Amino acid sequence: MFIREAFYCSRCGGFVNEKICPHEEEFRVRVSGTKLRKMIMSKQKPPEYMMRPEVVEVILSFENPFVE
Numbered sequence: 001m002f003i004r005e006a007f008y009c010s011r012c013g014g015f016v017n018e019k020i021c022p023h024e025e026e027f028r029v030r031v032s033g034t035k036l037r038k039m040i041m042s043k044q045k046p047p048e049y050m051m052r053p054e055v056v057e058v059i060l061s062f063e064n065p066f067v068e
């Protein structure tokens with residue numbers, strides 16, 4: 001699966017990209033780096049300095065957070 005510039009959007013309710021998310025920047029949580037994405041996809045909790053814990057909880061609650 002090819003992942004573009006991905007971010008979590010609280011309005012879309014999952015990982016999206018600029019192409020499919022029409023929302024403002026304030027609803028978006030940037031996920032930078034391949035390592036962080038891999039951790040999330042393998043259901044590992046990223047450390048707090050990489051991502052806020054409450055955001056991690058929401059993301060991990062999705063079966064497949066990376067949507068096309």
Ligand SMILES: [Zn+2]
Nearest residue numbers: 009012021023
């Ligand atoms: Zn959105």
